[in-house]
Amino acid sequence: MKITIVGTGYVGLVTGACFSEVGHDVLCVDNNEQKIQMLRNNRMPIYEPGLEDVVARNVAAGRLHFSTSLIEGTDFAEVIFIAVGTPPGTTGEADLSYVEQVVREVAEHMDSYRLLVEKSTVPVNTAEQIKRTVLRYSRKDVAFDVASNPEFLREGTAIEDALKPDRVVVGVESERAAQLLKAIYEPIITRGGGVFVEMSIASAELTKHASNSFLAMKISYINAVSRICELAGADVEQVAHGMGLDRRIGRQFLKAGVGYGGSCFPKDVDAFVHLADHLGYDFDLLKDVRLINEAQRDHVMQKIRQELWVIQDKTIAILGLAFKPCTDDVREAASLYFVPRLREAGARLKLWDPVATDNFKKLFPELSYFTSIEECVREADLALILTEWSQVAELGAGRFRELMRCPVVVDGRNIFDPNEMRANGFAYHSVGRA
Numbered sequence: 001m002k003i004t005i006v007g008t009g010y011v012g013l014v015t016g017a018c019f020s021e022v023g024h025d026v027l028c029v030d031n032n033e034q035k036i037q038m039l040r041n042n043r044m045p046i047y048e049p050g051l052e053d054v055v056a057r058n059v060a061a062g063r064l065h066f067s068t069s070l071i072e073g074t075d076f077a078e079v080i081f082i083a084v085g086t087p088p089g090t091t092g093e094a095d096l097s098y099v100e101q102v103v104r105e106v107a108e109h110m111d112s113y114r115l116l117v118e119k120s121t122v123p124v125n126t127a128e129q130i131k132r133t134v135l136r137y138s139r140k141d142v143a144f145d146v147a148s149n150p151e152f153l154r155e156g157t158a159i160e161d162a163l164k165p166d167r168v169v170v171g172v173e174s175e176r177a178a179q180l181l182k183a184i185y186e187p188i189i190t191r192g193g194g195v196f197v198e199m200s201i202a203s204a205e206l207t208k209h210a211s212n213s214f215l216a217m218k219i220s221y222i223n224a225v226s227r228i229c230e231l232a233g234a235d236v237e238q239v240a241h242g243m244g245l246d247r248r249i250g251r252q253f254l255k256a257g258v259g260y261g262g263s264c265f266p267k268d269v270d271a272f273v274h275l276a277d278h279l280g281y282d283f284d285l286l287k288d289v290r291l292i293n294e295a296q297r298d299h300v301m302q303k304i305r306q307e308l309w310v311i312q313d314k315t316i317a318i319l320g321l322a323f324k325p326c327t328d329d330v331r332e333a334a335s336l337y338f339v340p341r342l343r344e345a346g347a348r349l350k351l352w353d354p355v356a357t358d359n360f361k362k363l364f365p366e367l368s369y370f371t372s373i374e375e376c377v378r379e380a381d382l383a384l385i386l387t388e389w390s391q392v393a394e395l396g397a398g399r400f401r402e403l404m405r406c407p408v409v410v411d412g413r414n415i416f417d418p419n420e421m422r423a424n425g426f427a428y429h430s431v432g433r434a
């Protein structure tokens, strides 16, 4: 089938590449010319394991194309997925201006039936606004449908998630839209074994916000428990293990640390709180999830202050700038909280990340970046671990001690074993392990 994807970011590019991988003919459109130029030159605008191979293979097979023209995108296919950003607005609500712009342009140029699919994360009832916009801006009296198809992929494992999803949720209100989406996902469901779930559009839209907020809640829950563990002399890793063995609870997302970040959880929790408020429900539970997340970072900052006493002129090695391993995405990453605060306190910062350095440099070009962890921690007074990159654990405690000026580690991801670190002479602080 022919498919147009508008927005060639983490979601749009991965979705487009994976649709072409299962045999569809896909045109990815983005208004960022530099991005499209890179893709046409076989260069990836983002780091995502396995993406480059899938893109190269399908471009070579003639199934994956790139364009900056939404007019071309509108003409290309009957089904148009909208995968542009929905960043947080000033009061936490989702900024839907990119979505609206795309819908308007498609409406102005479509001259036969089109199915507009919301792939971007949007608040419930956005489809109603999309329909109104199409009716207002279309120049010809053509039939159309709007559907919701929220995306659940995780950066770092996006290709696998897109090709083998647990579930594909689609919100539809016409048989035609349902059949088109079924046909698109049929090869993925057949190969990957996920479940294709059809529901109302509003329910599908809400499923995305409800899912992400639930996962954020799980993280804040275990972070709250980690604080009690510290006060009570327990170990949050052991508690999480004990809890996670219960299948009703599950082990995933019970990982205490410096809190959640990334381009989705913070903004989706904000948007859900805002949306609930707008609908007349005060979502106190999620407000607390947010507060716990913020407090967790402050708490780790406090550990640094306590350990160093004076931060001024101390050399601090920051290990990990991405919001999680296997991605170069630094949006809402813990590093964006710690770096400005530590700089303000007068620390000399040395930064390391295997893939996110370029993105971080765009925000802080004047800082010192290292491609080798060893060089980064050399002569440091403290090492602060913010992303659980495997390279950090692989370096080994002994090597840290040899290289650092003082063997002090604040581990925001509980990578090391506290007993081993202390046996090796470290002042070692982690999360929720007394």
Ligand SMILES: NC(=O)c1ccc[n+]([C@@H]2O[C@H](COP(=O)([O-])OP(=O)(O)OC[C@H]3O[C@@H](n4cnc5c(N)ncnc54)[C@H](O)[C@@H]3O)[C@@H](O)[C@H]2O)c1
Pocket: 006, 007, 008, 009, 010, 011, 012, 029, 030, 031, 032, 035, 070, 083, 084, 085, 086, 098, 101, 102, 119, 120, 121, 122, 151, 152, 153, 154, 155, 263, 264
């Ligand atoms: N990143 C994730 O892990 C993830 C997972 C699930 C859902 N989502 C949701 O998917 C959506 C996209 O997220 P992302 O991380 O891929 O964003 P992104 O910022 O990486 O990509 C968005 C792309 O849209 C393009 N764009 C903006 N306006 C456009 C226009 N008018 N015409 C053409 N292109 C335009 C931008 O240039 C950009 O390349 C968001 O709503 C997000 O919440 C993201």
